[in-house]
Amino acid sequence: MYGLHNLGVPRVSQDQLDARRKEILTGARTCFARHGYEGATVRRLEEEIGLSRGAIFHHFRDKDSLFLAVAEDDAATMVATVAQHGLVQVMRDLLSSAAGAAEPDVTGWLGSQLEVSRRLRTDPEFATRWAARSEAVAAATRERLQRQLEAGVLRADVPIGVLAQFLELAYDGLVLHLATGRPPQDLEAVLNLVEAAVRRT
């Protein structure tokens, strides 16, 4: 016996599902960054995303799953960029997009980074679930540094783990600086200094 969805109603394609999912994540990212996790009510999520709660929670089990999906999506993008261009390039991209913007992008990616930081601080269960994703970025950073060491462009007198943590410290500092709306000042020259500090001299 045929189900209802086969009575001439076209099946939704995977592409359409993916596009819808991406649309939900984009709106949710803005909403979480603007109002914080607790402040992002279902009503506000509906308004920002432009879909009903039924449509949203057809794709994501609950608000917590939605938040985690936004954060995972960000982490995946970052892992890809780090693997290809390195963490310093991620910082340069972040800086140039912040310098070009009329006001700090606290409702997009930066805001979502800070909201992840806040939940790490206030929600131990989230911190546990997040640990694995956070480690993926660190691993991508270490792997790229290893390749640079083999190519002879990295300093060899400091362990790779320390160099990776140094870059992560600079990255965290940049996120806090930009997300709090402080001006970019000479940060481009600062990033040159960060890069030089891990290179073979």
Added chain:
Amino acid sequence: MYGLHNLGVPRVSQDQLDARRKEILTGARTCFARHGYEGATVRRLEEEIGLSRGAIFHHFRDKDSLFLAVAEDDAATMVATVAQHGLVQVMRDLLSSAAGAAEPDVTGWLGSQLEVSRRLRTDPEFATRWAARSEAVAAATRERLQRQLEAGVLRADVPIGVLAQFLELAYDGLVLHLATGRPPQDLEAVLNLVEAAVRRT
């Protein structure tokens, strides 16, 4: 004619006033860090400080003045340490106190730093009032670097302003790292790298 307070009632000494003010700031710092600015209600402030609202707001005009006084107190302490020992030493102190603690000190100084960051992001009026205090720490950092340059221990090929911003970036990164409860890992070695990056080689 004598006022009531001269009829044998002892005047409160400046020392007592200072001690009371300090007591209020300590409790308020914990309360703001634990609950955030909005969450630190007058009732919670009374409980944390151990004084009535009448006693608290005899010393501070309102909650906003109290928050600003906590933040200024922190900034003044930091300026004094930076002037004497440098920003890297502030970071080392921060790291060793975090490494020794059973759990991240998010209700004390670190938490108040993050709460200042959050208000900078969400409250433009506060950001304006705060700019001058923030500049004091930056100025102390630049002055110390200038003395180190004259003493011949600082690298001379990068402008002092850039070196100061590099140290501030590392400081912000450390605050975000520790305040989100991440483990100290090899951060001591990372700080050595930060210090080496600004020194004459």
